[in-house]
Amino acid sequence: MKLTVLGAGREVGKSAVLMESRNSRILMDYGVKIRPEPPEYAPLPPEKPDAVVISHAHLDHSGALPRLYGKWKLPAYMTDVTLNLTQLLIEDSIKIAKKEGYKMPFSEVxxxxxxxxxxxxxYGQPFKAGNLNCSLFDAGHIPGSASVLVKGDKNLLYTGDIHNEPTSLLRGARLPKGVDVLVTESTYAGRNRxxxxxxxxxxxxxxxxxIAEGETALIPAFAVGRAQEVLLLLEKYAKYIALDGMAKKATGIVSSHGHRIxxxxxxxxxxxxxxxxxSEKGRAAAMKNRPIILSSAGMLSGGPIISYLRRIADDKEARIMFTGYLVEDSPGWGVLNNKVYNNEGEKFDIxxxxxxxxxxxxxxxxxxxxIIEETNPSQVVCVHGDSCEQFAKEIRKTGREAFAPANGETIEL
Structure with missing residues (x-):
């Protein structure tokens, strides 16, 4: 069995792992690195894969998928809600590229x-990719997210992005037994949370x-997963909330796949x-009548949330409440750390x-x-993190083989 890390080796972004076993090649995820712009894409596999499996809809795991179809015809596998959300997010990324004038390696075609x-x-439904038997397990990350179990020369589990604790939205990850090789994300491997x-x-x-003070709170949220989770967390205050941006469409998709939450x-x-x-008229009404504004984009990179941001920037009693990770040098990171919004030629103090x-x-x-203890693999491959090498060292102390391959590196297992 061979693994080639095409993306997310010792970094977060453009996830893509190619597995070769029993004369079959399976590509697990094929994503982009969103920032800095223009996005960076994982390289194409050297040969046509027999199949591609997408773990979830976030663009750093799914955003390069159409690129494969400019060169090859091959089957793709994912959950139902992942397909709908992936289509939504990639369509939006194509629109953004056209607006900002950079070229993408694919189109709507x-x-x-x-x-x-x-x-x-x-989840749990067996399917065949090439000559290999596969199945998906709930990864607990966002609606429809999946870890991928591949039965080849060894049983390999690719976690994708995984969260093994329940939230207001999701039940938490479900893990299979009998794993020989674990390919795990390592986002928080280097620090406590x-x-x-x-x-x-x-x-x-x-x-x-x-609400008590009659002020306004702007909650930037990722359209997929985070927006729906925050809505559930604030269930008691639903009548005070206005929802805007792509989060509306994403929430509609998630709601229509209720079996996934x-x-x-x-x-x-x-x-x-x-x-x-x-509408813009609706935004003015929301500011007047709803103290809690929930909208995408989560890092303030664009979308209707900027309209609200302009309105509250000079209100010392208003609040901006970030609910997740902010990439360094993203507009949201600048607002949090420097109290300045600076994006696409627009700059103002917060x-x-x-x-x-x-x-x-x-x-x-x-x-x-x-997760490592529960799946009990003999070999662990660490990807999707800034501390993969250190994490692999710690895993070796438990008596397991561990690897932290760089992008482009192939390991034999």
């Missing part, structure tokens, strides 16, 4: 081919203060009470309060170690 070649798979429950409590307290009825109850903003709550959808360092 290749995206349509990819969608046509995709087979949707349920604040307990999630405390971050959720602090966010709710801040929202309660905003923990409590579809509860989410629908929230959606029936919130305000759905559909005089309102800025807060951050770490509602990560990735396993903590301790959670990653639990």
């Amino acid at each position: 290749e995206l349509a081919k990819a969608v046509k070649q995709t087979n949707t798979i349920n 604040v307990p999630r429950e405390k971050e959720e409590e602090k966010l709710i307290e801040s929202v309660e203060e905003v 923990k409590d579809a009825k509860k989410l629908q109850g929230v959606l029936d009470k919130i305000m759905w903003v559909r 005089n309102c309060r800025v807060e951050q709550y770490e509602l990560s959808a990735h396993a903590s360092r301790e959670g990653l170690m639990r």
Whole structure:
């Protein structure tokens, strides 16, 4: 069995891992690195894969998928909601590229081919990729996210992005037994994380203060996963919330696939009470009537959230509440660390309060170690992290073989 890391080797972004076993080649994920712009793409595999499996819809795992279909015809496998969300996010990335004037290695034509070649798979449903038997397991990261079990010369589990604790939206990861090789994400392998429950409590307290004081809170949120989770966390305050941006479409998709989340009825109850903003006039009404504005983009890289940001920038009592990771030098990172919004030629000071709550959808360092213990592999391959090499060293202390390949590196297992 051979593994070639085409992307996300000792870094976060453009995930792509090629597995070769029993004369079959399976590509697991094929993503982009969003920042800095223009995006960086994982290189094409040296030969045509027999299949590609997409773990989840986030663009750093799915965003280069159409590129394969400019060169080859091959089957793709993913869950139903992942297909719908991937299509939404890639369509948006094509629009952004056209608007900002940079060239992409594919178009709507290749995206349509990819969608046509995709087979949707349920968790636990066996399927064949090349000569290899595969199945998907709930990864607990975002709706529809999956870890990929491939039975070849050895049984290999590719975690994708994984979160093994339940949240308001998801049940948490489900792991298979009998794993020989674990290819694990390592996002939080190098640092400890604040307990999630405390971050959720602090966010709710801040929202309660905003409502009591009659002020405004702007919550930038990733359209897929985070927006729906925050809506559920703030269920009690649904009548105070306005939802805007691509988060609206993503929430509609997630809601229509209720079997992929923990409590579809509860989410629908929230959606029936919130305000759905559909125009600039609606934005003005939302600012007047709804103190909590939830909108994408989560890193303030664009979208309708900027319209709200301009409105509250000089209001010292208003709040911006980030709910997740901010890439260094992203517009959101600048707002949090420098109190300045600077993007696409627009720059202004931020005089309102800025807060951050770490509602990560990735396993903590301790959670990653639990995943290793539970799956009990003899070999571990660390990808998708800035501390992969250090994490591999720690894993070796437990008596397992561990690797942290760089991009372009092939390892024999």
